[in-house]
Amino acid sequence: MQRRPRSDFATDDREIGPARAADGGARRERCLSCAPLAPTHPLARPAAAAHPRRTAPPLRVGRAADRTPAGAGHPAQSCSSRAGSAVVQLLKDMGWKQLPAKSIDTLGALPFKHFSHKTRFATKSVTPQEVDLALGFKGTVVLAIECKVSNDGTNSIKRVNDVIKKAAAWKDYWGNFVKTAAVLQGVIAPRDVNRLLDQEVEVFWSHDLAAFEAWLVSQGQV
Secondary structure: OOOOOOOOOEOOHHHOHHHHHOOOOHHHHHOOOOOOOOOOOHHHOOHHHOOOOOOOOOOOOOOHHHOOOOOOOOHHHHHHHHHHHHHHHHHHHOOOEEEOOOEEOOOOOOOOOEEEEEEEEOOOOOOOEEEEEEEEOHHHOEEEEEEEEEOOHHHHHHHHHHHHHHHHHHHHHHHHHEEEEEEEEEOEOHHHHHHHHHOOOEEEEOOOHHHHHHHHHHOOOO
16 A cells, blocks of 8 residues: 655644744744643643654544535535534633624724624725624724634645735734634644744634633633
């Protein structure tokens, strides 16, 4: 049997460690630096604990039951919707209140501990940028969450490029009043995770939303 080539893709949080080891963990410290993360969170694990070589072929993260059957719509879109729904349920369990989707064009449009699903942020361009989830933080700050699913290296680049583009547009218009986070699932290249961190995007994984909850608590957003 022919040996499959070595993968450059992170199939789950265990693959992220080696990507950060080269820079001494600077990125790991910058991402969720204030959060008392659970041991299972990808950014809480020491890079040395991961195997220095990634020889396994790229695999999708998630249970077999989560896979979309043929004819049920685009798999990535369906998985992204499920990831967003899981975040919505978590927020409700934490006592957050959901508001109808609307365009956000003024500071304070989202009160503290309120969130909106599939809403739009005003930018300097004519067309507002849609966001999967918008959360009202203290001090009129809004957290913009993008849920992204990738099934290969090309999708990994596209999905991350989309998050970075939106984050840049929001920051250019809103400054520090909008923070951006990404909830990732599937085959994500370590270099793409690092690109998100370089743009100060908070990174979480759909299979470990407890880490997201812990981060909210650590930021005093409860």
